[in-house]
Amino acid sequence: MENLPDNVPLYELDMVKDLISAILGRASAQMMMGSFRTAKIFFGITALNQLSGFISNRLEKEERRILLITDDFTEKFASQVIDVLNSIDAESKVWSGVKPEGPLHTIEEAAEVCREFKPTVLVAIGGGSVMDSAKAIMIKYENPEANLYRILGLGGLGLRKKVKFLIAIPTTSGTGSEVTAAAMLTDMGRDPPKKLTLNHGELVPDIAILHTDFVKDMPPFLTMATGLDALAHATGAYVSTWGGPITDALNIAAIKEILKYLPRSYKYGAKDLEAREKMQMATVIAGMGFGNSKVGIDHGLGHSLGKVFNMHHGFCVGLFLPYTVAYTAKISDRWKDLCPVFGVESNRIERKALLTALLQAIKDFIHSIDGAVFVKEVKDPIISKENYMDNIDLLVNYAETDAVDLLVPRWTHKETYRKIFEYAWDGRDIDF
Numbered sequence: 033m034e035n036l037p038d039n040v041p042l043y044e045l046d047m048v049k050d051l052i053s054a055i056l057g058r059a060s061a062q063m064m065m066g067s068f069r070t071a072k073i074f075f076g077i078t079a080l081n082q083l084s085g086f087i088s089n090r091l092e093k094e095e096r097r098i099l100l101i102t103d104d105f106t107e108k109f110a111s112q113v114i115d116v117l118n119s120i121d122a123e124s125k126v127w128s129g130v131k132p133e134g135p136l137h138t139i140e141e142a143a144e145v146c147r148e149f150k151p152t153v154l155v156a157i158g159g160g161s162v163m164d165s166a167k168a169i170m171i172k173y174e175n176p177e178a179n180l181y182r183i184l185g186l187g188g189l190g191l192r193k194k195v196k197f198l199i200a201i202p203t204t205s206g207t208g209s210e211v212t213a214a215a216m217l218t219d220m221g222r223d224p225p226k227k228l229t230l231n232h233g234e235l236v237p238d239i240a241i242l243h244t245d246f247v248k249d250m251p252p253f254l255t256m257a258t259g260l261d262a263l264a265h266a267t268g269a270y271v272s273t274w275g276g277p278i279t280d281a282l283n284i285a286a287i288k289e290i291l292k293y294l295p296r297s298y299k300y301g302a303k304d305l306e307a308r309e310k311m312q313m314a315t316v317i318a319g320m321g322f323g324n325s326k327v328g329i330d331h332g333l334g335h336s337l338g339k340v341f342n343m344h345h346g347f348c349v350g351l352f353l354p355y356t357v358a359y360t361a362k363i364s365d366r367w368k369d370l371c372p373v374f375g376v377e378s379n380r381i382e383r384k385a386l387l388t389a390l391l392q393a394i395k396d397f398i399h400s401i402d403g404a405v406f407v408k409e410v411k412d413p414i415i416s417k418e419n420y421m422d423n424i425d426l427l428v429n430y431a432e433t434d435a436v437d438l439l440v441p442r443w444t445h446k447e448t449y450r451k452i453f454e455y456a457w458d459g460r461d462i463d464f
């Protein structure tokens with residue numbers, strides 16, 4: 033590996049892709065996982081207050097130095113957490129420098145803050161960008177020499193020497209980062225900037241705190257987009273061939289909850305706290321489901337579209353979800369299990385008609401909460417056909433070199449990616 037460029041992730045290298053496919057094929061997987069990974073989850077009305085007991089039972093008073101990591105928007109929630117920390121005489125400090133999608137230079141900046149403050153606990157309060165940045169900050173604080181382009185589940189990272197506990201308090205309901213080993217950052221050295229994926233068991237937060245008060249005021253677009261992210265996690269993971277009995281149960285449960293509570297959460301916002309609470313839980317159920325299997329190809333396609341046209345992650349992966357189900361249906365019948373979940377009557381219907389009905393049900397659901405299922409219908413930003421086609425090489429390149437591509441259940445070539453992007457322009461049914 034010594035001759036490989038330091039600033040290219042391993043998953044982009046043909047050699048690594050060849051190795052993975054040679055060892056595993058792309059259709060066997062659970063043996064890779066070896067253990068079930070999740071954070072301990074605190075939820076309900078006592079969720080936030082449980083933090084004081086957790087820390088005071090594990091750290092002596094003089095060890096309780098807590099760095100709260102937020103962005104500009106979620107900084108406002110820090111005071112509630114500090115109140116809890118003050119009750120156990122913990123020393124706390126807020127760093128609110130997280131930027132959307134975690135540009136690498138911000139990680140270095142925060143690691144420097146850590147070296148001065150020497151926290152024993154990191155508390156990430158925010159959406160995916162904040163929680164994912166906190167994971168990377170922990171790596172760079174523990175090991176300043178670590179190369180973030182090389183964090184891909186191999187070997188040990190040697191974490192939890194300085195930071196004893198990583199705690200995630202989500203302020204959106206979708207990413208699932210609060211219970212997963214994954215972190216998405218942004219490599220600003222690419223033009224346009226490109227997603228950089230980190231994935232390692234040591235990055236799973238120790239505690240996820242589901243404090244509904246922090247998500248209740250999410251605006252409708254964010255509710256819809258993050259909710260679609262969770263739906264894509266559970267659905268994409270279910271139809272992939274990486275699942276096992278535990279993740280199957282989780283993914284199905286998550287889909288059911290999302291179909292029931294996301295429309296309410298989108299429509300009524302803070303007025304429907306039950307829906308907010310249920311979506312928080314559905315998100316972590318989906319997080320455990322996909323975090324212990326694999327997301328679908330919608331995530332590679334969505335990462336690419338999102339980066340090239342500066343669009344929300346969840347909105348983009350939701351857009352590609354029907355294509356993922358249709359594309360994966362060529363190698364597996366797992367999608368049939370989803371028919372009753374999506375309310376599709378499956379008795380005495382031939383395969384093609386049944387799949388069409390399921391895809392329509394998924395599209396109808398996405399449309400019911402004002403999401404999009406093809407690019408031409410996206411209203412913000414409006415993308416012209418010319419602009420889209422002019423960028424199609426880049427879209428293909430970014431999808432093909434995304435971390436998701438490494439483990440997609442159906443081998444996907446450059447030309448196949450191109451075709452999916454072409455079909456996604458005006459919503460054509462996948463027929464290849």
Ligand SMILES: [Fe+2]
Nearest residue numbers: 207261265349
């Ligand atoms: Fe996602």
